[in-house]
Amino acid sequence: MKKRMMAGLFAVAAMALVACSTASPGGSPDLALSVDPVLSTKYGAVRGKREGDSKSVAVFRGIRYAASTQGRRFQRAIEPAAWTGVADGTQFGSECPQRPSEDIPVFASWVNSVGMSEDCLFLNVWTRGLGDGKKRPIMVWLHGGGYVTGSGSSNGYDGSRLAERGDVVVVTLNHRLNGFGYSYLAGLTDDPKYADAGNLGSLDIVQALQWVQSHAQAIGGDAGNVTIFGESGGAAKVATLMAMEDAQGLFHRAIAQSGSMSLAGFDPRLATGLAKDLMNTAKVQSVDELAAMPMEDLVKAMMASRSRAAFFRPVVDGRSLTRHPYTPDATPVSANIPLLVGTNNNEMRLQGGLGQPGNFSLGWEELPAKLAEYVDKENIQAVIDGMRAAHPGYDASDVFFQVATFRNYRGTALLQAERKGAQPAPVYMYRLDWKTPVEGGRLQTPHALDIAFVFDNVARSISFTGPETPATKRMAVLMADAWIAFARTGNPNTPALPLWPAYGVGNRATMIFDLQPQVVVDPDKAERELLQRLLPEGRSQ
Structure with a gap:
């Protein structure tokens, strides 16, 4: 009882501190901003700091x-257990x-x-x-x-x-x-x-x-x-x-x-096999033993196992996840939740490029073997021929990166949007096309580039977006404001953007984010129709 009483007193004190650190209508904002903020949670108080421009x-x-x-x-x-005093939140x-x-x-x-x-x-x-x-x-x-x-x-x-x-x-x-x-x-x-x-x-x-x-x-x-x-x-x-x-x-x-890959989770049979392999690699006889291993040893066992500490996914266990999220259709659980979904134009120039620099200079004779990870063997030549027809200016590397991007990112985003679009809530589709100058420009619009713009953090992202410039600031304004608008209303339209309609298979309206943003109906239609027909559903492993 005494412990609860003390926790309550500290919570009251924390609320008083909060009141002091937030400007009241008749108070002084300058004075309020000079005091460290304190947040009262139901478990205890936390002291933070003030930041921002x-x-x-x-x-x-x-x-x-x-x-x-x-x-x-x-x-x-x-x-968590309640705490007394004011915890450090810096x-x-x-x-x-x-x-x-x-x-x-x-x-x-x-x-x-x-x-x-x-x-x-x-x-x-x-x-x-x-x-x-x-x-x-x-x-x-x-x-x-x-x-x-x-x-x-x-x-x-x-x-x-x-x-x-x-x-x-x-x-x-x-x-x-x-x-x-x-x-x-x-x-x-x-x-x-x-x-x-x-x-x-x-x-x-x-x-x-x-x-x-x-x-x-x-x-x-x-x-x-x-x-x-x-x-x-x-x-x-x-x-x-x-x-x-x-x-x-x-x-x-x-x-x-850039991550609509959870169209489906693992089924229990596959997930059980991975867990059993982990136990065998860890050389333990029971789950309790696995649970008791030192943290570092379990990490090493995962890295040595079939999963390589990288092959994990939610499991359709019939408890917390009772069906696949977007396979064969969109889950009804979130039918009334608006969705904003999209990708970057050249996602795989990051993973498939920086990790394997030779992929930036592929010859046509090398391309079939490179595509084997993403395309069923019997469809490889048809994919190459179709991509060359859809994009006459592409070289072999361009074809490789775009097919890999579609398989791992764009294709699943389109499927998610199509299936979600059959429900009442609206879906908005985008694609980021602005090209980063880093790495001599060879990355173009790679995976994760959007983060700097969505958070308006180009000054914190110079290794990825290059020096802060009017161009990078503009991209941040365009994307951050659209994300804020969507969070506020469920609609990403802003005065700086052309009218952005909801996405549907009848119009496939897509906001192309670049210095001059534009809405394009079914961008790269020939590529989409080709790859949706010839690539397997879901991303490669």
Whole structure:
């Protein structure tokens, strides 16, 4: 009882601090902005700092939304214990366990590693108001890295400029990844505590969204207007959440950037085989032993296993995920959720180019073997002939990158839009065409380039977008404002853009983001019709 009373007193004190650190109508804004902001959560108070060009954005990093999973591996997260005093909210929390990241030069500006731990369920908030009665749209970002790597602490995801620009609340978060978050164990043990192990990462996100709902008023947001958005694996997580009944009512709009690959999840049979292989590689006899391994040893076992610590996906387990999100049609769970979806024009020039530089200078005789990863053998020549007819100016490398881009990104985005378009809520389609000058221009419009513009963070992204220029600033204005408009109303139209109609198979209206944005009906129609007919559904592995 005494402990609860003390926690209550600290909460009251924190609310007083919040009142002091937020300008009242008759108070002095300058005085308010000179005081560190304090956020009162239902678990305890958190002190942050003020950032942004005007220093008007209250930023809280490393807010605990769930208890540590250390000692509870492969089990659903639980609420954190309340704390006394005012916790430090100026540093990001630990990243969730994952394999080491490769050094990719274009990402250098964004790198912000803070170390790994199984105590990693933290979120971060950027807001211009604390408990001020305003109902700002809340934009919850889901990081990329597939379901295997990444965190919400990348410099590219800094929400200060987006929060300041649109007077929105921005939230980023960490959740469990790879085998820690997506090992389906129900086929290997009857222990009920492991029943949800195949979808823990997604359930962590649900718990973070529940935190957002509970604290919307405290962070100056609108609990009835939450947008989930993400890029690459983050967009896949958006698609998965759209099919999860546990997530219903926790978000109201969705944005999928370059990652509509979760049209389908793993089935239990495949997922059980991967979990069994992990146990064999780890040389353990039981799930309990796997759960008790040191974190570092489990990461090494995953890297040595068939999955290579990279082949994990949500599982249609009949519990938290009862059907595939977008196969064979769009999930009815989110039929009334508006969707903004799209890709970059040359996604695979990043993964298929920087990782394999020879692909930038392919000869026609090399192309069939290169396409074998993306095209069924009997269709390779027809794909090459069709692409050359659709794009007479393409060389062999151009054909390779565009076919790979369509297979892994554009094709699944189109399928998601087509299937979602059969439901009541509108769908808006885009494609980013602006070309980055880095790497001598050979990347053109690669995977992840959009992040710098959506967050209005070109100054933090010079390794990817090049020096900050009027051109990069304009791209940020165009995309960030469209994302803010969509979060606010479910419609991405802004005064700076031409009229952007909703997407449907009858018009296929697509916003082309470039210095002079334009709406094009069915861009690259010949390519789309060719590749939708000849490529397998879904992305390559």
